[in-house]
Amino acid sequence: MKEDEVKMSKKCDVLIVGCGVAGLNTALSLPENLNITILAKKSNTDSNSSLAQGGVAAVLDLENDSYELHINDTMIAGKHANDIDAVTTLVEEGPAEVRKIIEYGVEFDKRPDGELNMTLEGGHSRRRIVHHKDTTGAEMVRAMVLEAQKRDNITIIENTPVFKLTRVKSGICAHVLTGDGQDEIFANYCVLATGGIGRVYKYTTNPKVATGDGIRLAFELGARIKDLSYVQFHPTAFNSDDNEQFLISEAVRGEGAYLLNCNKERFMHRYDERLELAPRDVVSKSIIIESRRTGSNNFYLDITHREKEYLLNRFPGIHQGCLKYNVDITKDLIPIFPCQHYLMGGIEVDLNSRTTVSRLYAVGECSNTGVHGKNRLASNSLLEALVFGRRCADDIVRCIDMKYPEVQITEVEKQDLNGAPLLKGVRTEIRNIMQRSYFVMPANEDAVRNGYKRVREILTRLKNGKFKITPEYCEALSLATVAYIILKEVNDQ
DSSP, rough: OOGGGGGOOSEEEEEEEOOOOHHHHHHHOOTTTTTTEEESSSSSSHHHHHOOOOEEEOOOOOOTTTTTHHHHHHHTTTTTOSOOOHHHHHHHHHHHHHHHHHHHHHHOOOOOOBOOOOOOOOTTTSSOOOOTTTTTHHHHHHHHHHHHHHTTEEEOSSSSSEEOOOOEEEEEEEEEEEETTEEEEEEEEEEEEEOOGGGGSSSSSSSSSSSSSSHHHHHHHOOOOTTTEEEEEEEEOOOSSBOOOOOOOOOHTTTTTTETTTTTTTTTGTTOTTTTGSSSHHHHHHHHHHHOOOOOOOOEEEEESSOOOHHHHHHHHHHHHHHHHOOOOSSSSSEEEEEEEEEOOOOOOOOBBBBTTTTEOOOOOOESSSSTTTSSTTTTHHHHHHHHHOOOOHHHHHHHHOOOOOOOOOOOOOOOOOBOOOOTTTHHHHHHHHHEEEEEEOHHHHHHHHHHHHHHHHHHHHHOOOOOOOOOHHHHHHHHHHHHHHHHHHOOO
């Protein structure tokens, strides 16, 4: 749909909240006779998906790889806390989804012979990750947004945050903030595809939009939230004072980079026989333990032994990003340290992406399919978004074919958007609490208990304080809700 044709509709068949890979693939997998609205909180490319560097893990070469190996790698990385049925579904159905998005125009890197150039990442036993240089997510979102814009039945509305969901007869109503105030969209089915929770931490690789909105919306609606304390900390973010951390992809270690401590010595042999190619959680914890042993937070990645031309071609984005900090990856050590990266827990869903609330679905990082267990295997996230986005679409089609009653536009209570200004510094306080209480591994019991108590107080005040409903207030409420659930889980363990 052309930009000048985009208008807010009061009613649609399917409302998708979020415009990353999961939301886009859900929309693109639905038949074109359905009226689909996608809401983006900011721009249609502002998402965690767009920042994904590494690639998509899929068994595309059955001569040198197998479903069994990919399943086993995923289970090992997840500490066997994964749902085996979900993992099997992911691995077996993933290749078809990868081939489908290639048809949409996604340009994965190829070898000179024209075959897909698959790389290796930590935790994988085979080279099975397809990628577009080191900007895979951005390339996927680009192609998928263009494909969505070609279809007359899909409307993407940008800069439209959802501040509340309510259940109405035969559907769900989304209360949204617009430039003019507020509006409502009634949908037969609502899909939450809002991404991660990274901004609940002081240091994260996630964009500013990743505030856990979908989890809050589902929680308020009564949906079950599961394993929200399963938070992944990426071991190699560029070590700077910036709150929005620059990610140094898993693929850099996959292509041979060494991890060095403050003494410029390799150290992973002390912690895991897989060395630099151990799963993310192992490497992150190893760095924290090593930092305590040495008394220093100075750690580095060294890939200077690889050819300059190769590095410039394989990691152009990382090379340019590091140059902003006067670090040239072809000849300099890259300063790194762990930071928050991904969420394995989330809104509990079944294999068809159904939540515990009727007509409400969740896909992508905000959902908990059980695929990742306690730790996500590198490059399984985009695959999960593709597979379970499509399965969500398939289930919605089945429901529609059963002729369930359609949602009707009804009178709903308008929210009073006026009120007191948001508490100054509340979002910063939440992030500092999470950083102190639960970073890589839970802190001591006192820190967790005190953090939980303070976050609970903040959440209660935000809910009862009659604050002005703004995008900033909604994000603060989401962050407080997420922090509360995480620390409650940790405190109760």
